[in-house]
Amino acid sequence: MHERIPCRTPNKNAHIEAFHSILEKECLDHNEFQTYGEAYRAVSEFIYRYNNNRIHSGVRYMSPAEFYEKNQRQECTPLKEIKL
Template sequence: ATPEHNAHIERFFRTLKEEELYYNLYETYSEAITSIEAYIDFYNNHRIHSALGYVTPAEYYQQSILQNVA
């Protein structure tokens, strides 16, 4: 597999690096894990995405489930 085959995940990791990892110097492994988990929660549940119609990934996923059930 190449990055082109996994573009969404590659883009997520780029955003994670640009918005979280490059701006923080973690004192401990535990602090890094806690901070990265908080960022992933923010990314999925609070950060809107233009490619998803200006909703969060969680909202987009929920909408897609409801459309498939209907």
């Protein structure tokens, strides 16, 4: 589901704001891009690592991909539902 939020209300979309902060700190701040293609490749590689290799405390210190697979096979209990 896609949800639009009012402008200048980052508190209503904390998850994507946190992701953008991590992207900036771990990828964009460490590179100087000469072309759009270089930036696109670096961001694409970062997103792949973020989802497949980087562990996240919010999903029991697994990568999102690992948690998703284990959850699909019902090898771990679901996370608490987030109330918005």
